[in-house]
Every structure is written in structure tokens, then in C-alpha cells.
Amino acid sequence: MKKTKALAPHWEPIPRVLALFRGLSPALREVVDADIALRLTALRDIGIPGGDLDQMYVEAIEIAQLDARHPPPPPERYEARRSYQVYQSPKGA
Helix, strand or coil: CHHHHHHCCCCCCCHHHHHHHHCCCHHHHHHHHHHHHHHHHHHHHCCCCCCCHHHHHHHHHHHHHHHHHCCCCCCCCCCCCCCCCCCCCCCCC
16 A cells, blocks of 8 residues: 555545455555556546545455466467468569
8 A cells, every 4th residue: 555655645545445455465465556556557647536546446456366366377379370481473483
């Protein structure tokens, strides 16, 4: 919540959100803080004042917990299954 306090100094979390945040491990707290800071920066960049921070925290906590339980699969590297010869016109040959 340190990053959020810097970006939204007048915000005070409701007790339920504070309890949810304090129940997280330090690693998940950092993930949630980074997510909230990213959201607030994005909102500011497009000219929208900060939304409902309590709801943002609840969503960020849920996403962090889901990602911790079920990490997303690593991206698959695309490899071409076929290769073709480069076409040369009869005039160029």
C-alpha cells in the first residue's frame, strides 16, 4: 500500500480491504502493490481520476491469489512447421 499512498495520498482503505491485504504473504503484497500502481498510472495517463481504490484492491488481491495457485503457462515459442523455397521469377534466373 506504500505505492498507492504515494499515488493517492488521501485514500484510506476500508477495514475489510486492509484485512485482506494484511493476510497476504509479502511476495503477494508486492504483486498487488505493483498492479495497483500500474492501474493508477494508466488511469492518470488517459486522464481519468483514480477510481474506486477499494474495489481495485479486491480485484488485484483476487488476481494475485489466482496467479499464485495457478500460474499462467509459459508462452509457447512459435516454430514454423513447413518451410518453403524462396520464389525466383524466370526473368531473374
